[in-house]
Amino acid sequence: MTKQGGSRTLAAPDEPLAGVKGVVTRPDELIDLVKAYNPNTDEALIERAWVYGARAHAGQFRASGEPYYNHPIEVAKMLTSLRLDDSTIVTALLHDTVEDNAGCTTEEVAEIFGEEIAHLVDGVTKLTKLQIGSRETEQAENFRKLLMAMSRDVRVLLVKLADRLHNMRTIKHLKPYKQEKKARETMDIYAPLAGRMGMQWMREELEDLSFQVLNPDARKSIIHRFATLRKESGDLISQITDDINSALANSGVEAEVYGREKRPYSIWRKMEAKGEAFHRLSDIYGFRIITRSVDDAYRALGAVHRRWVAVPGRFKDYISQPKSNGYRSLHTTVSGRNAKRVEVQIRTREMHEVAEAGVAAHWAYRDGVPSDNPFAVDPFRWVRQLAEEIETTENPAELLEHVKLEMFQDQVFCFTPKGEVVKLPRGATPIDFAYAIHTRIGHSCVGSKVDGRRVPLWTKLKNGQAVEIIRAEGQRPQSSWEEIVVTGRAKSAIRRALKNDRRAADIRMGREIARIAFERIGKQATDKALDTAARSLAIGRGDDLLAKLGSAEITGHEVVASLYPDIATPTVSEPLRDSVDGPIYIGLAAGQDAIAGPCCNPLPGERIIGIAERGRGVVIHAIDCPSLGAFEDQMERWIDLRWNPDAGRGPSNHALLEVVLANDPGALGRVCTLIGELGANISDIDFAERKTDFYRLHVDLELRDVKHLHHIIRALEAESVITQVTRVRQSAVGVTDGVE
Structure with a gap:
C-alpha cells in the first residue's frame, strides 16, 4: 500500500480491518486494543470471558496443531479493528464454547455474562451448526434459518464472518476435500454476505482465499503477471499516486491518497467476464482519495478529470445516490500514466468508515461513546426486508437463487416519470423496474419507454435513465420473462x-x-x-x-x-375371450394359450403373427410391430394367425393415440365429444407435453377394430383445433414408435 498526502493517520483502505498486527497472547493485550477506541470498555467483562473461554477450550487443538483458543482470540482481535462494542468482542471469545464443550451451556453463559451475550453466542452456535454446503433443499432451508437469525441481531453474522475469515486464512491445514468444500461454501454464501453487509474488504479477501483453493494455478498465473508488469513498468502505483497528489495540490484540495493492485480473483473474474487476456485489461489498479468534506470530494473529482481523460460510462455518483447498505463514494475511471486505466474512488472520512465497516459502523465506538457517523445505516433494514420476502418462497432452489441475486449484484439507479429513484441490480431490465415499483405493475407490463424512446423489455437499464412502464389490463406474466429479469423479487413474483x-x-x-x-x-x-x-x-x-x-x-x-x-x-382391458363366440385368434393349436402383445396391442382387422414363447404360450403381434425384428432369425417360432370375425363387434379393444391439440377454450371437450359420437370410449388421457399454445396428449381408446380406428383418426384430423393425430405403438424395449 502507498499512502501520501494529508497529516492525519489513516489505515490503508484495502487492508484496514484485516486484523490488528501482532499476536495477542494475554487478556490485557486484547483489552488495550479495545481501549484504543473505547476507553470506557468493561475490562473485567472481557477478562472474565477470556478466562472462561481458555478453560472451556483447554486441551483442544486445531488442525494446525496450535491451541484451539488461539482461534477465538484472533476472531475477537479482528472485530476490534471494526471498533465493535464489548458484547460483540466477548461473543467472539465465547462463540465456540457451547458448541465444542458439553459442560458449557447457554444458560451458564447467560448467568455469567448476561442475556444479551448469551443470545449472541447462541445465535453464532446455531449458525455454525448449519451445513450451508449440503444438498440444495437442506442448503436453502439452512440459509433461511441463517437469515432469520441475522434479522434478530446482525452482530451474530459479524462474528460468524470474522470466524469464517480466520478459518479461511488457516485453511491450508485441512484435508484437500475439506478445503474445497469450505472454499466453495465461502465463495457462494459468506463472501457475498460480507459484501451485502457493506464490508467489501472482507468480501474480496474471502473470495481471494477461496480462489486460492479452487483454482490455484490461475491465481499464481495472475500474481506472476503482476510481478512481470512491475518489472517492466516500475512502481506504477507510487508514480500514479504522486500524480494524483500533484493534481490535488494544484486544486487546493487536502486529501490522502492510496493505491493498490486489485486482488487476483477480481482480475480473474474480469478476465472471464470480458473474455480478455491479462495484458488486455486496463483498470487493474485502484486508488482511493479520502477528503475532509463532501465539497472537497467533488473538487477532487474535478481535479482528477482535469488531469486525465475520463473513460466514458465509468462514472458513478454513490454520494447523491448511496447504495442500500450505506455505501457512499464517487467512482470514476481515467486513462492515467502510460495510458493505463485506473479506477479512482473519492469519499470523505466518515463515508470511508462506513465503506470499510459496513453495517458494523452501527455498533462502532470512538473515544468511549457509540459512533454518530451520519452515514451509518440501519443494519436490520435489508435483512428484515429479505427475511419477509423469503417467507413467501416455497421452492428451496428459488429461495437460494433469490438471496444470491440480492447479495451479488451491484446497483444502477433509474427514475420514474415522477422523478422518484428506483435502485436495481446491474443488468436489470424494464420488467425488473416494473416489479420494483409494485407487483401489480409488473404483472400488467406490456412495454416500456427509456428516456422517452420505446425499447424491448429485455433492454439492460443504465444509471440515470428515466423509465416509463406501459401497462394493459388483462396482461399476465409470460414464461419468457423468467429468463429476462435478474432481481429475486421479479423472479419470485413471475413464478408465483x-x-x-x-x-x-x-x-x-x-x-x-x-x-x-x-x-x-x-x-x-x-x-x-x-x-x-x-x-x-x-x-x-x-x-x-x-x-x-x-x-x-x-x-x-x-x-x-x-x-x-x-x-x-375399468381402465385396463379385460380378457377378450368371454366376449367372442369361439377363439379370438384362428390358427392356434388346440389348447394353446395366447395373449396380445402389449408392445403393439393389435386390433381386429390387422394382419397378426404369433410368436411362440416358452412359459407364455403365443404372443400376438401386428405384422408391422417393431418387436418382430428380434425374431427374424427364428422363423420356426412364427405362427400365421387371423382374427375371429366376431372379435371386432364390440368396443372392447384398445388403441393409443397421440393428439397434438391447440390450447383453445373448449378444445379438449370437442375432441372428447367427437370420439364419443363415433362410438368409442376414452379409458384414459395422459398429457405428455403442455405448452402455452398447444397440448400433446395420449388418448387411450376402447373401440371395435382397425377400421373403426381409421375412421376416428380421419375425423379428428378434420378438426381445426387438432394439428396431428398418430397411433402410438410401443416397442419391446419401451421405445415409442408412431404409426398412422
Missing part, C-alpha cells in the same frame, strides 16, 4: 403468477375431464361430488382435485372410482 395461471388452466381442463368421466357412468360432476371425491382421495378440496386432474396427476377413472367403485369403467 405463472404457477397460479397454470393452476387455473389445470382446473378448467380438469373440470372438462371430470364432466366426461362422470357422464360415461350417467352421473354429474357437481361441486359436491368433486369435494367428496377430493376428501376420499386425500387431495383437499374440489379445486385441488380438478387441478391434479387437469395436470394428469390423477385420471378421471380414479375420481369416478373413488365415489362409484362398483360401476366405474
